[in-house]
Amino acid sequence: MSVRVLSLIVAAALTAGCASQSSTAPGEPTASPITATTAPTPAPPPTATLIPTPARPTATRTAAPAATPTPIAPSATPEVVGAAAGGLVSLRVRLELIAEGFSRPTHVTSAGDGSDRLFVVEQAGRIWILRDGERLAEPFLDLVPLVGSAGNEQGLLSVAFHPRFEENGQLFVNYTDLAGDTVVARYTVDARNPDQVDPRSAMTVLTVDQPAPNHNGGLLAFGPDGMLYIGLGDGGAGGDPWGNGQSLETLLGKLLRIDVDSEEPYAVPPDNPFVGQEGARPEIWAYGLRNPWRFAFDRLTGDLYIADVGQNALEEVHVQPAASPGGENYGWDTMEGNTCFRAAECDQTGLELPVAVYSHSSPEGGCSITGGHVYRGAQFPALTGIYFYTDYCTGNLWALRANGDGWENALIGSIAIRTSSFGEDEAGELYLTDRSGGGLYMLVAG
Numbered sequence: 001m002s003v004r005v006l007s008l009i010v011a012a013a014l015t016a017g018c019a020s021q022s023s024t025a026p027g028e029p030t031a032s033p034i035t036a037t038t039a040p041t042p043a044p045p046p047t048a049t050l051i052p053t054p055a056r057p058t059a060t061r062t063a064a065p066a067a068t069p070t071p072i073a074p075s076a077t078p079e080v081v082g083a084a085a086g087g088l089v090s091l092r093v094r095l096e097l098i099a100e101g102f103s104r105p106t107h108v109t110s111a112g113d114g115s116d117r118l119f120v121v122e123q124a125g126r127i128w129i130l131r132d133g134e135r136l137a138e139p140f141l142d143l144v145p146l147v148g149s150a151g152n153e154q155g156l157l158s159v160a161f162h163p164r165f166e167e168n169g170q171l172f173v174n175y176t177d178l179a180g181d182t183v184v185a186r187y188t189v190d191a192r193n194p195d196q197v198d199p200r201s202a203m204t205v206l207t208v209d210q211p212a213p214n215h216n217g218g219l220l221a222f223g224p225d226g227m228l229y230i231g232l233g234d235g236g237a238g239g240d241p242w243g244n245g246q247s248l249e250t251l252l253g254k255l256l257r258i259d260v261d262s263e264e265p266y267a268v269p270p271d272n273p274f275v276g277q278e279g280a281r282p283e284i285w286a287y288g289l290r291n292p293w294r295f296a297f298d299r300l301t302g303d304l305y306i307a308d309v310g311q312n313a314l315e316e317v318h319v320q321p322a323a324s325p326g327g328e329n330y331g332w333d334t335m336e337g338n339t340c341f342r343a344a345e346c347d348q349t350g351l352e353l354p355v356a357v358y359s360h361s362s363p364e365g366g367c368s369i370t371g372g373h374v375y376r377g378a379q380f381p382a383l384t385g386i387y388f389y390t391d392y393c394t395g396n397l398w399a400l401r402a403n404g405d406g407w408e409n410a411l412i413g414s415i416a417i418r419t420s421s422f423g424e425d426e427a428g429e430l431y432l433t434d435r436s437g438g439g440l441y442m443l444v445a446g
């Protein structure tokens, strides 16, 4: 067995959000995430992996057959190969190496302050600045002493800059602490040095007890409404043993929406969907989520894309229209993807079905979805309006876009990195972090 194969197996064991961890729970079949990644596999049959959802307004539209993905070896610029006739499957994209040497990067984003800096988050607790592709010598923020990152899905998981960061210097981080519990905290940049955070500025916004090391969610993002959205997984183990996904009494298994400006540490927006409902936590914006590791707002339309990591069968993407008043039930653990979970039938009343799914049981599938963004950059017009997402385990890369009343979804290739996150720079160009190799890549057309 080669060194490379060994390293891939190790990486597979570290899968963030992957069902492989929860598959250790009794009764869960074991996923085999590494089989599709250890070597280039024979070409799978063409599939666009569209899911029939006949009863839903979001029903998927039929797309042209997908190109055969061609896994390739890691390199400085791992290519994505996708070619076929028409539609998304004819998209050609590749990854361009921007920087390397990060230790288990979990997130990348920008500050929206006109500085054009990129901020790369490391799982152990540091945030680094890239300016013009060069990493600054000192970290922007070092939370290593506060962060517990022993578990595969624990650590410093994201950073979000306040929409008025340029004025108030505020940023928000999401990490698991030394006890494994979720912490959302606010920090303020050093008034004398815009490349350093003042560690004394820490203010805890929210903490959530975590019953198990996995399924911590972890993303923070400000919506177009100026509210802070927080993704929280179902708490962990496997199969949601505590029933958190469907319970409005807990913050676990939810997307939260809070107002960090009106009060400290936060206020509940009065128009949140469960305000005033007895027994429901008013911070909840949407529920029925298993581990929404990454979600993203389309910066043009405000539509919200939620990539929810599946159990042992299906990975899924939900899309919430910008006009939604919230309150959606995304199904877990009544459903996994577009199927009933552990049941032949289930009551689907009131459940939102995903607009795209892929399975764990084929080479063109995977084991743990990493949601991306809708491309709104300026450099690659061919990518405009397309939501990109990938599978952490197989590297399969997907493109999804609205198509009339439905959705076009296509497998467009395979990338030879372990994508922990996508992120946008200030101009809307897209980047990916390779948790295994430590690189930061830019998604490039052509």
Ligand SMILES: [Ca+2]
Residues within 6 Å of the ligand: 210, 211, 212, 213, 214, 215, 216, 235, 236
């Ligand atoms: Ca957990």
Ligand SMILES: [Ca+2]
Residues within 6 Å of the ligand: 288, 308, 316, 330, 331, 332, 335, 336, 337, 352, 354
């Ligand atoms: Ca779902």
